[in-house]
Amino acid sequence: MKLLEKTCRDIFPQDSEMRAAAKARLDQLALPHWALGDLMDLAIELAGMTRSMSPSFKRKAVVTMAGDHGVVAEGVSKFPQEVTPQMVANFVNGGAGINALARQVGAEVLVVDMGVNSDLSALSAAGKIIDKKVGPGTNNIARGPAMSIAAARRAVEAGIEVAQSLREYDLLGTGDMGIGNTTPSSAIAAVLTGRPVEEVTGRGTGLNDEQYRRKINVLEQILQVNRPDPSNGLEVLAAIGGFEIGGIAGLIIGAAAQRQPVLVDGLISTAGALIAYRIEPFVRDYIICAHRSVEPGHKYMQEMLGWPRPLLDLNLRLGEGTGAALAMNIVEAARAVLVDIATFAEAAVAQADK
Ligand SMILES: Cc1cc2ncn([C@H]3O[C@H](COP(=O)(O)O)[C@@H](O)[C@H]3O)c2cc1C
Numbered sequence: 315m316k317l318l319e320k321t322c323r324d325i326f327p328q329d330s331e332m333r334a335a336a337k338a339r340l341d342q343l344a345l346p347h348w349a350l351g352d353l354m355d356l357a358i359e360l361a362g363m364t365r366s367m368s369p370s371f372k373r374k375a376v377v378t379m380a381g382d383h384g385v386v387a388e389g390v391s392k393f394p395q396e397v398t399p400q401m402v403a404n405f406v407n408g409g410a411g412i413n414a415l416a417r418q419v420g421a422e423v424l425v426v427d428m429g430v431n432s433d434l435s436a437l438s439a440a441g442k443i444i445d446k447k448v449g450p451g452t453n454n455i456a457r458g459p460a461m462s463i464a465a466a467r468r469a470v471e472a473g474i475e476v477a478q479s480l481r482e483y484d485l486l487g488t489g490d491m492g493i494g495n496t497t498p499s500s501a502i503a504a505v506l507t508g509r510p511v512e513e514v515t516g517r518g519t520g521l522n523d524e525q526y527r528r529k530i531n532v533l534e535q536i537l538q539v540n541r542p543d544p545s546n547g548l549e550v551l552a553a554i555g556g557f558e559i560g561g562i563a564g565l566i567i568g569a570a571a572q573r574q575p576v577l578v579d580g581l582i583s584t585a586g587a588l589i590a591y592r593i594e595p596f597v598r599d600y601i602i603c604a605h606r607s608v609e610p611g612h613k614y615m616q617e618m619l620g621w622p623r624p625l626l627d628l629n630l631r632l633g634e635g636t637g638a639a640l641a642m643n644i645v646e647a648a649r650a651v652l653v654d655i656a657t658f659a660e661a662a663v664a665q666a667d668k
Pocket residue numbers: 390391392393397401490491492493494495496497517518519520632633634
């Protein structure tokens with residue numbers, strides 16, 4: 315059996331007994347009922363995912379998957395393609411947004427070359443990035459498919475291999491880097507949510523009105539040229555995806571098989587999560603939607619994943635895993651609610667009269 319199918323076979327729903335036990339304890343905490351709101355709901359999720367009443371999130375990593383996109387030839391980004399490898403170098407040097415926010419929460423940043431259009435072999439030889447390059451960037455999806463079905467499978471299986479190498483971690487976050495990647499992500503959003511292009515397309519790195527109109531036209535063209543079967547995750551990835559989006563999908567599938575909670579970042583990461591969800595619906599039990607991106611399609615994608623309200627809503631539009639890193643603070647807080655707060659009985663506090 316192939317790695318993807320074998321890994322999906324190991325994905326099970328959350329543990330319902332552990333969820334019930336967590337709820338029973340949270341119901342008894344010495345505070346007005348459910349007064350810590352969404353943190354308490356999140357604590358139930360964490361117990362169900364980890365099968366533990368006292369989960370620990372000491373070892374944390376954000377995995378930032380990088381890849382390039384042939385569709386940049388259509389003028390869909392504000393920035394040139396060289397920025398992708400330049401930002402990879404910035405990640406390695408510790409100077410990017412994700413480095414600052416991961417450091418703040420005690421998470422490592424692991425950078426994966428899924429398909430950057432540049433030779434990064436010196437960085438991988440030095441052990442500074444993980445080399446899973448599927449190809450030197452995707453084909454231009456305004457003209458044809460992004461990649462072959464075989465390459466789509468390779469990308470997802472590479473993501474699974476990365477997850478398997480992180481088995482010892484307690485909490486994972488997804489991240490992306492790839493100039494132009496809001497375009498395939500919006501295309502995936504349109505195909506999988508069924509929403510019209512205008513509702514799921516944003517300005518990415520900051521397009522002006524004219525550039526934004528162009529991006530919408532390019533997206534219409536992408537959907538006319540490529541008509542993947544929305545029920546087939548690998549086919550959607552091959553038609554209109556990206557190598558890093560496939561890697562993110564695989565990372566999520568691998569994390570779910572290992573019962574590791576995975577914080578899903580912004581628009582691009584959520585496109586990866588939707589691909590994973592199409593391949594194996596039970597991955598949803600291990601996904602935590604970290605934040606709501608400024609990109610308008612994000613909302614509909616998160617609704618599909620069962621997260622109408624993600625943990626944070628801070629007007630972020632960066633990617634890299636920054637929202638996932640930030641939300642690790644909230645996961646730690648939910649853990650503390652479950653583990654560190656006394657019940658009425660333990661604290662000898664009188665319960666409500668009625
Ligand atoms: C310096 C810089 C750092 C970034 N870090 C993440 N992104 C984000 O912006 C890009 C997607 O936007 P678009 O589709 O408009 O190109 C991706 O690389 C994403 O990770 C960046 C973009 C830039 C320019």
